[in-house]
Amino acid sequence: MSYPRLDIYLNRIKENYLKMKKICAEKNIKLTAVIKAFSGDENIFRSLLNIDIDSIADSRLQNIKKFRELGYSKEAVLLRIPMLSEIDRLVEYVDHTLISEIVICRYLSEKALRKGKKIGVIVMIDLGDRREGIMPDELIDFLKEINKLEGVYIEGLGTNLGCFAGILPDVTNTKKLIDLKNKAEKELNIKISRLSAGNTATTKLFGEKNLVAEINNLRIGEGILIGTDITNQRTLKSMHHYNFRLKAEIIELKNKPSLPEGSTGRDFSGRKKRFTDRGLRMRAIAAAGKQDIDYTGLYPEIEGIEVLGASSDHLILDLTNAEKEIKIGDIVSFKMNYSAVLQAMTSKYVEKNYIEG
Numbered sequence: 001m002s003y004p005r006l007d008i009y010l011n012r013i014k015e016n017y018l019k020m021k022k023i024c025a026e027k028n029i030k031l032t033a034v035i036k037a038f039s040g041d042e043n044i045f046r047s048l049l050n051i052d053i054d055s056i057a058d059s060r061l062q063n064i065k066k067f068r069e070l071g072y073s074k075e076a077v078l079l080r081i082p083m084l085s086e087i088d089r090l091v092e093y094v095d096h097t098l099i100s101e102i103v104i105c106r107y108l109s110e111k112a113l114r115k116g117k118k119i120g121v122i123v124m125i126d127l128g129d130r131r132e133g134i135m136p137d138e139l140i141d142f143l144k145e146i147n148k149l150e151g152v153y154i155e156g157l158g159t160n161l162g163c164f165a166g167i168l169p170d171v172t173n174t175k176k177l178i179d180l181k182n183k184a185e186k187e188l189n190i191k192i193s194r195l196s197a198g199n200t201a202t203t204k205l206f207g208e209k210n211l212v213a214e215i216n217n218l219r220i221g222e223g224i225l226i227g228t229d230i231t232n233q234r235t236l237k238s239m240h241h242y243n244f245r246l247k248a249e250i251i252e253l254k255n256k257p258s259l260p261e262g263s264t265g266r267d268f269s270g271r272k273k274r275f276t277d278r279g280l281r282m283r284a285i286a287a288a289g290k291q292d293i294d295y296t297g298l299y300p301e302i303e304g305i306e307v308l309g310a311s312s313d314h315l316i317l318d319l320t321n322a323e324k325e326i327k328i329g330d331i332v333s334f335k336m337n338y339s340a341v342l343q344a345m346t347s348k349y350v351e352k353n354y355i356e357g
């Protein structure tokens with residue numbers, strides 16, 4: 001085995017998917033599994049193929065293409081609003097795409113028509129997180145423009161909260177989405193089949209019966225892969241939690257003063273750091289760094305270890321209060337949040353270790 005290594009618990013991820021699917025089905029919500037965090041990994045995808053996964057969403061077209069080539073033929077959604085430069089390929093591999101620009105929609109329609117296809121668009125509305133989406137008062141005009149196009153059809157409306165500004169899905173903004181859908185159906189005299197109301201964080205609203213009755217699609221990644229909902233700072237009941245673990249090897253162990261010494265410039269990302277004097281500490285370096293993980297999303301499995309920071313290839317730990325003795329060459333293990341998993345999956349330096357049981 002080489003290190004850093006990522007242990008991936010395939011069965012727990014599968015079970016989470018099936019559980020989430022059942023919970024959603026009981027509420028008449030179609031579950032779209034968001035798989036962008038595993039970087040197109042074939043082994044994880046194959047294990048999902050085995051349980052007949054039937055709706056996936058990825059941000060990267062090349063991953064969707066790969067899954068098509070592995071034999072996946074059910075619904076595929078492009079999760080990131082598309083680039084003009086990828087529309088040609090999009091039409092080949094994708095059933096639905098999120099959309100927020102009419103220029104792109106027109107081009108998409110043109111390309112789809114040329115291939116004899118019709119692509120369903122899910123119009124994204126920005127309800128406060130200020131990432132993708134049209135502003136609510138633009139919706140009606142936007143839909144009217146889409147209706148003129150022949151190579152696309154309105155598959156649904158959607159929103160995404162939490163990911164940029166950390167805005168929580170709540171009764172107010174979710175109700176707003178529902179109201180917008182009703183208004184659009186009335187003014188355009190159409191039926192909008194899909195209300196894609198959000199991501200993992202939106203499951204917090206499952207107790208709101210009136211809202212849930214209107215929502216019929218959720219795009220869920222974190223809840224399935226990690227079993228957590230970081231936006232609402234909770235773990236999801238009945239799911240397996242932290243299904244990815246980072247293993248990193250200790251390469252230096254020394255007592256060092258907690259304060260640096262000398263005149264300070266910037267660290268390697270150009271920031272100035274502050275330190276507090278905690279006296280002499282037992283410090284360690286593990287062989288992993290920003291090229292491999294987001295260190296802010298690492299939770300040491302040995303009690304008492306603190307993650308102090310990382311540079312490109314060094315992970316700096318404080319072991320002073322560690323509950324277990326650690327030696328040079330030991331492997332330390334970390335639970336990981338979504339962002340740390342995302343980066344570890346993407347890093348070619350991290351060995352992937354698939355665990356079935």
Ligand SMILES: *Cc1c(COP(=O)(O)O)cnc(C)c1O
Nearest residue numbers: 034079160199200219220221222
């Ligand atoms: C990442 C993403 C999701 C999934 O979010 P999770 O928090 O992983 O459930 C859903 N929709 C969009 C548009 C996304 O970018």
